[in-house]
Amino acid sequence: MNWDRIESDWTRIKVKVQRQWNKLTDAHLDGIAGKREHLVGGIQEHYRVGQTEAERQVKDWEDSNQDIFAETAAAARKHKGDLKGA
DSSP states (O other): OOHHHHHHTHHHHHHHHHHHOTTSOHHHHHHHTTOHHHHHHHHHHHHTOOHHHHHHHHHHHHHHTHHHHHHHHHHHHHHHHHHHHO
16 A cells, blocks of 8 residues: 555545544544554554554555545546646
8 A cells, every 4th residue: 555645645535534433533633644654553542452453454444445545546647647747
């Protein structure tokens, strides 16, 4: 998974993350800022689970949200193409 693209589109994607992990507030999500390791840490802290369990939850979320990663990759390619044409 390419989390660099998730970081760049975090404002839109964090809504889906919050649906999955509703104990993470807007402030927590702003601090996570699309960084996978911060999301894992937030899940550990707010759901009181170990790192292995938090990693599993994030992996399950990634697997069930392949569309997000495909959308962000397509948007990045489009943006890159737009810059070449400018």
